[in-house]
Amino acid sequence: MTFETDEARFWALLEDAWAGAGPEANGVRAALAKRVPEEDDGFAAVDELDDHLDAVLDALRTATEGLSSEELTALDAVVERKMHDIDRQDVHEVTDGSDDGFLYARGFIVVLGREFYTAVAADPRMAVQDAECERMPYFFAHLHADRFGGFPGTGSGISRETATNAAGWA
Secondary structure, three states: OOHHHHHHHHHHHHHHHHHOOOHHHHHHHHHHHHOOOOOOOOHHHHHHHHHHHHHHHHHHHHHOOOOOHHHHHHHHHHHHHHHHHOOOHHHHHHHOOOHHHHHHHHHHHHHOOHHHHHHHHHOHHHOOOOOOOOOOOOHHHHHHHHHHOOOOOOOOOOOOOOOOOHHHOO
16 A cells, blocks of 8 residues: 555544544534634634544544554554654644643644644644644554554654654754
C-alpha cells in the first residue's frame, strides 16, 4: 500500500469512529473547522467535543481489532506524519503549552478529523488553545504494543515529538 492509501484509510476509520458520536457532535466538529477565529475562540465546541473523545477512540480501537502488525504500523506512520507536519511554531503560538502539552494539542487537531486538521494546517488561528487529546499521538503505537508486543518501527526518519520538525520552527 502507499502512504496515500494508508492516509485515506486512517481518515475513513476516524470518520466512522466519529459517526457514533451522533449528528450533534459531528455538527459541532464541522462548525469548529469552519468558524471565523476572530469571532469564535472555539472553547465551547472543545468542551462539548471533549465529552466524546474517549468513546471515539474506543470505537477506533474496536474498528482496528483485526488489523495486522503491518496495518497498525501504517496507521501509526500516518499519525506520525500528520503530527510532524503541524509541529510548527505558528501552530504552537495559538495552542500554547509545554512540549507535552503541544504534543497533546496536535493530537486533538488530528483526532477531530481531516477537515479540522486541514483547516489548522492552512491557518493556525483555527486551532484552539488548551484543547488536547493525550491518547491520539501514540494511539496506534500503543495498540500495536498491546497486540504484538512493542512499538512499531515506521522507518520514516521523522518524529511526532514537539519541535522536531526543523522546517516548522524558526
